[in-house]
Amino acid sequence: DADVTQTPRNRITKTGKRIMLECSQTKGHDRMYWYRQDPGLGLRLIYYSFDVKDINKGEISDGYSVSRQAQAKFSLSLESAIPNQTALYFCATSDIGQGIGETQYFGPGTRLLVL
Amino acid sequence: GENVEQHPSTLSVQEGDSAVIKCTYSDSASNYFPWYKQELGKGPQLIIDIRSNVGEKKDQRIAVTLNKTAKHFSLHITETQPEDSAVYFCAASSSNTGNQFYFGTGTSLTVIP
Numbered sequence: 059d060a061d062v063t064q065t066p067r068n069r070i071t072k073t074g075k076r077i078m079l080e081c082s083q084t085k086g087h088d089r090m091y092w093y094r095q096d097p098g099l100g101l102r103l104i105y106y107s108f109d110v111k112d113i114n115k116g117e118i119s120d121g122y123s124v125s126r127q128a129q130a131k132f133s134l135s136l137e138s139a140i141p142n143q144t145a146l147y148f149c150a151t152s153d154i155g156q157g158i159g160e161t162q163y164f165g166p167g168t169r170l171l172v173l
Numbered sequence: 174g175e176n177v178e179q180h181p182s183t184l185s186v187q188e189g190d191s192a193v194i195k196c197t198y199s200d201s202a203s204n205y206f207p208w209y210k211q212e213l214g215k216g217p218q219l220i221i222d223i224r225s226n227v228g229e230k231k232d233q234r235i236a237v238t239l240n241k242t243a244k245h246f247s248l249h250i251t252e253t254q255p256e257d258s259a260v261y262f263c264a265a266s267s268s269n270t271g272n273q274f275y276f277g278t279g280t281s282l283t284v285i286p
Binding site for chain 1: 209224
């Protein structure tokens, strides 16, 4: 979805390096999410933010940190990358729903390889 | 937390046949169930969703059914076409847990021309 962009799209780094993945959205949504996708494991939630002042840990937050710089920007950092953080990372956004459920819109993903 | 199981992990069908993917969930408070399609090199894209106040929803060749008692929901694709080939993910969420999505592990669907 062009409304949700991620940079970089691909990244190779070495163990111990600090890495930042960035996400921007033009959908005007308040809620943003970071997921990790591994083969056979589906998508797992790392962190999520319901507004600029709100940050919450997801299912697998260890080894990651996030920053919500503005409504439209949500960054994911790996302070000291390790090989088992090699994965496909997705950013998503959603709006405050009217009733049950909120559709999430995903970016194109960042493929990260940690050597 | 919620646990979503998805079957099968791979599915091959002949073009024109139907495909069915099934998911079960554990949290009876879950009330929103989206299905996403992920094509190679792209992010997941919503194709259909269902809320707990309905039992079935259709959109052209795609339908989703929900059985709240049994805690399972299914995706049905009729008259499959080669462009339906992709990985499909189900998910469940609940307003009780901040509307977090819990995803199934995905089904790789191949439609054979």
